[in-house]
Amino acid sequence: MTTTALPRVTPAQRRSRLVRRHLLAPALRKETVEAVAEALVGLHATDPATVYLTAAARMHTPTAAAIDHSLYHAPNGTPGLERIRCMRRTMFVVPAHLAPAVRSATVRDAHRQRAATTAQLGQALGWDERRCAEVETAVLAALTTHGAATAAQLAAEIPALREQMVTFPGKPYQSRQRVSSPILGLLAAEGRIRRSRPAGSWTSAQFRWAPARPLRAVPPAEAKTQLARRYLTAFGPATVADLKWWTGWSLTDTRRALAATGAQAVELDEGTGYLLPEDIEDIEDLGGRDGLHGAEGAGPAVALLPSLDPTPMGWRHRDWYLDPDHTKALFDRNGNIGPTIWWNGRIVGTWAQHPDGHLNHHLLTDPGGQARTAIEAEIDRTRAFLADTRVTPCYRTPLERSLTT
Incomplete structure (x- = not known):
C-alpha cells in the first residue's frame, strides 16, 4: 500500500511567511491600526501600552494620537475596532466586523469564568448567586447613568464592590483584592460591559468601563470555524x-473547527501542521528563503515588538522562531513574553526603556552587521514614537528588568 507524503514546510519558509503576514519588515507596514489588527486577527490588550506599541511597530508613520483616535473616536459612531475579553480570557482589540464571531467562539470561557467567580465569592464572602446578580445589576445601572466610570468610581458608589477577599489562600502568592476586580472581569467576559478610554495617558491601566455595544449572535460552531480560519490565515501553518x-x-x-476550515495537513518539524488550501501555493513560492532578506521590494525584516505582542504569543511551539535556550530570559513564570527584537522572522534579542527614556537592548545572538545597523535604526524610530512617554510592561521578565537599571 502506497502512502502519499505530506507537503513539507520548512522553518525558513515559515519565517518568510511570518514576516509577510505579521508585517515585520518596514516595506510591509500599514497606515492604520485597523489594518494592523486585521492582519493579526487581534492585538493583545491586557497591557494598555501593548496595543499602541504593537501597532506602531507595524505602521509607516505612527503617532499615539492617531492610534488613540482609531481606538476611541469611531466615525459616525461606528467602531472599526472592539476591545473585548475573549481568547483565553484575555483582553484583545479586534476588528469590529470580527467581534461577533470572536465573542461567540469564546463564550464557553465566560460560562466557566462565571462558575469559578461565583464559587470564589461564595467561599470568600458567603455570597450566593442572588447576591452576585444584585451587585452586577447595580454596576450596569451605574454605567448606564454615567456612561463610563473607573473601578474606583464604581466602588465609591456601590459599597459591595469595596469588600475585600483573599485570593489563592495559603499559597505563596496569596493576596487581597476588592470584589470590583472579579465582578467587572466577569461582566466584561460575558460582553455586558467593555473597557473604554483610560483615566490618564495611553499607558494608564486605570480604564473606564462602559456598557457594551450589542453584537449580533453567531452560532458557536460557525464562529469557531471563522476564528480558526482567520488564525490560520495569519498564523498558519500551525499545529492542533x-x-x-x-x-x-x-x-x-479545536479539531472540529480545524476540520471545518478545510485546512490541508502539512509536515512541520513539530509534527503535523495545517494550512488553508489557498495558502499552499503561497508557501511553495517562498522556496527556502529565510525571512524576507533579499526578497523583491521588501528589504531587511527588522522589528521591535512590545511585551505580549500577538506575534510571539501566537504559537504553542516556538522553536522555529525562538532558540529554546533564550526562553527563560524572555518569558516570566506565567508564560508572558517581554519586549523582543526580530530579524528575518526570528527573535534575536530584547529591549527595554530606561527611566531616563533611553532604549537599551541586548542581542541574544549575533545576527550580523546589516542586522545590527537595521536594529539601531529601529531603536531610534521607537524612541521617537515614545518621545517623553515612559513605558514599563505590566509583566516583567528577567532580561527586561536588567536592561532598565
Missing part, C-alpha cells in the same frame, strides 16, 4: 496544539 493554546478551546472543539 498551537490553535488549542491560542484559543483556549478544548481539544475536541
